[in-house]
Amino acid sequence: MKLDPTLPWDTVFDRVLQSWKDSAYGQSRRPFLSEDVICEACFWDRYVSLGMACDEYTDHEWPHWMRHTLRDLLIELRCVLFDHLVDRSYAGETVGDYYRGSGLMPKSRQGEAVRRAVEIVSDHGIVVDLWLKQRMATLGRWPERVRRAALHEKSRS
Numbered sequence: 001m002k003l004d005p006t007l008p009w010d011t012v013f014d015r016v017l018q019s020w021k022d023s024a025y026g027q028s029r030r031p032f033l034s035e036d037v038i039c040e041a042c043f044w045d046r047y048v049s050l051g052m053a054c055d056e057y058t059d060h061e062w063p064h065w066m067r068h069t070l071r072d073l074l075i076e077l078r079c080v081l082f083d084h085l086v087d088r089s090y091a092g093e094t095v096g097d098y099y100r101g102s103g104l105m106p107k108s109r110q111g112e113a114v115r116r117a118v119e120i121v122s123d124h125g126i127v128v129d130l131w132l133k134q135r136m137a138t139l140g141r142w143p144e145r146v147r148r149a150a151l152h153e154k155s156r157s
């Protein structure tokens with residue numbers, strides 16, 4: 001899957017959901033993921049937990065493969081958005097040029113440009129987090145579609 005960070009975020013998120021569904025048949029049959037045990041990472045993932053809690057179409061918890069696949073896709077999504085942000089031009093360089101290493105520098109020695117870059121990255125993280133929570137709380141029929149896609153190879157419903 002290739003996510004394009006220049007597209008509207010909601011479009012990129014829909015691409016993630018489509019990929020979740022398209023990979024369902026294969027993922028649900030992978031040995032590690034088809035077991036009942038939920039790995040730690042999935043168990044503590046608050047986006048996945050939120051999506052599962054808001055799923056009105058089942059009384060059961062999501063199987064591990066559903067959680068793990070979506071979790072991986074959401075990590076990829078966040079990385080793509082972050083990389084796009086730090087590549088943005090800022091004060092003659094990029095946001096990343098000022099941001100990287102800023103944590104190793106005492107606040108008192110950070111210049112204005114570094115402080116602003118840290119703020120930009122931090123604000124971005126907050127906005128992405130709120131947006132992801134909102135999207136995960138309103139998945140609608142997507143989890144149901146993913147469950148159905150896992151039953152039939154090459155399902156395109």
Ligand SMILES: [Zn+2]
Nearest residue numbers: 039041042068
């Ligand atoms: Zn997992």
